[in-house]
Amino acid sequence: MIETADTKKNNSLNKISASFLISNEDIILEYEVSVEFFPQISDHTNLKGISFIDTLAPSLGEGNINKIKDILTEREAQIIEFNINVNKEQKFYEILISFLPNNQIFIIFRNIDNRKQMEFDLEKERVKLKNILDLNPYAIQIYNNKGYHIYENQAFLDLWNARPPKDFCVFEDQNIIETGQIYAFNDVLNGKTVYLPNGEYDTKNVFPDRDSHIVYFKAVVFPIFDKNKVVESFAVMYENITERRLVELELIESEEKLRKSEENLILLNKELEQKISDRTKKLKESEEKYREAYNLANLYKDIFAHDINNILQNIKSSAELSSLYLNSPEKLSTIKEFNVIINEQVTRGSKLINNIQKLSHIDESKITLNPVEVCINIKESIKFLQQSLPNKNINISVDSFPGEILVLADNLLLDVFENILFNGVRHNSNLNVKIGIKISKKKNKGKKFIKFEFTDNGVGIEDTRKDYIFQRGFGNKSKKGMGLGLSLVKKIIGNYNGEIWVENRVEGDFSKGSNFTILIPETD
Structure with a gap:
């Protein structure tokens, strides 16, 4: 050779x-x-x-x-x-x-037997890998490191209804660039795996001659390395969330329609109220007076009907349970407990009627303010609370400066203190109810005020509710609603040219109880 x-x-x-x-x-x-x-x-x-x-x-x-x-x-x-x-x-x-x-x-x-055997083995692996990819339920697409499409599985074709043209480059896709998704493909060339949690793509960007076909997806983009650990290509695996996203969009659209319907209903209701107000104006001498009367009538009706129903139901239940034990001497203590409940409910009903009458009186009358001694009213309100709830373990402490304390008020000041104290007990799940009353002096905007702080260890008031508890009717649908009492308090304090607000007893934790603060102008 x-x-x-x-x-x-x-x-x-x-x-x-x-x-x-x-x-x-x-x-x-x-x-x-x-x-x-x-x-x-x-x-x-x-x-x-x-x-x-x-x-x-x-x-x-x-x-x-x-x-x-x-x-x-x-x-x-x-x-x-x-x-x-x-x-x-x-x-x-x-x-x-x-x-x-x-x-x-x-x-x-x-x-070349060895080479052919290697090629044969590689082909078997390639077919095996292709079968795995083709049978994968997720759509998979592979690009070379220049951004040109080189492979897709059947799920990809099912998702997009086509494969990208040969001249399509992902790095030149305006939709991907404008939506900011281009960062994912740039990062993957640096060897990073990137997740796209919410993607949206219209195939019309790739196929301009086709009708718009929007696909919603989640995707993960990951690099494919050669033997030298250099990124030679990258894959995109899509999860089709189009159906779920369309349902979400339909829900959002329905919510928007519902919101607009509610707005229309509110608008219609306002128009109806205005018509009623206009009719009322023609029948009455003062539009403001009788429009307020109309609103108050609805408010009183709702609150009165709800609270009276609760009171009557409690009395009825207690009476029925008491009748079951009348022939059982050993149940005498239980009957007494039911009798206490009945008395408490009667007192509650009487208080409710008085509050509504007073609230109506406030709205219809011109208030005359006179010097009122504070400590006497505090003592009377504490006494009334303890007599009304004899079975409650209530501890009340008063911290005040010495001497006579006078504020510009009237006889409704007593109702203010009683409402605050009763709220501190009603909304309290502790066996030992603690209420603290602190009285001090304060100057605000050059004016002298007497400051009252009522702290309790009750359930407290969530921050989101603090701005609303003084509104008329707030909470009147609750079994423990205090809307009427605090509405009355707010109205009375307002007529005194004072202020009232509520804070957490322990800063940052509403569940530790409340601190109701009241400012009332001091008299010399």
Whole structure:
């Protein structure tokens, strides 16, 4: 065999099965054939001086021989692959055909069984991976590191109804750039995995000739590295949330329609109220007086009906339970407890009627203010509370500066103190109810005030409710509603040119109880 520097190098790297040096007339000049390659030739035949084509035709087959003839005719160096049966075993070879300057042809047969086996194994893995990707319920798309689409699974086609055109580049997609999603694809080229929690894409951006088709999705974009840990491509895995998102959008649209309907109803109700107000104005001397009367009538009706129903129901239940135990002497203490409940409810009903009458009186009358001694009213309100709730363990402490304390008020000041104290007990789940009353002096905007602070260890008032508890009717639908009492208190204090507000007894924790603060102008 004739060896050149190139063939020696190839011999060191690859297994050469046979080599031939032939003339332009297809005559074999030199050759070397390994034992496994055409064993009948290497063992028994001297090939010099005979036709190369004729010698190999029976073993290579007509198709492979024709390919070699074409190359020899075209006189252009090429490499071709073929497979033949050697000793009943399929073998893979490649033929390297080179044309030498001296009108000779050098032909090398190289066994590529190992390479073919590797290719076969890789193809099996590729098919296996493709099957895994195609059967994956999530849509998967793969781009090369230039941003051009190179693969999609069936779920991707089902999701987008098409594959991107060959000239589509994700880094040039205006929709992705304008929505800020481009950062995900830039980051993934740096080896990062990026999540897109809420994506929205219209396929019309890729296919302008198609109708708009919007897909809502969640996605994860992750890099694919080569053996040198360089990002050679990246994949996008989509979760289709279109159906869920459309339901959400329908819900938002329904909520918007409902909101507008509510606004229309409110507007209609306001128009109706205005018509009623206009009719009332024609029938009465003062529009303001009778419009307020109309609103108050509804307020009193709602509050009175609700609270009286609760009171009557409590009395009825207590009376019925008491009647069950009348013939059981051992239940005498229980009957007494029910009797106490009945008395408390009667007192509560009487107080409710008085409050409504007083609230009506305040709205209809002009208030005359006079100096009122504070401590006397505090003592009277404490006494009334303890008499009204004898079975409650109530501890009340008073912290005041010495001497007579006078404020500009009237006889309704007593009701203010009683309302605050009763609220501190009613909204208190502790066995030992504690109420503290602190009286001090305060200057506000150059005016002198007496400051009252009523602290309790009750359930407290959530911050979101603090601004509303003094409004008329607030809480009147609650079983423990204090809307009427605090509305009365707010009205009375307002007529005194004073202020009232509520804070947490312990800063930052409403559940530790409340602190009602009242400012009333002091008299000299």
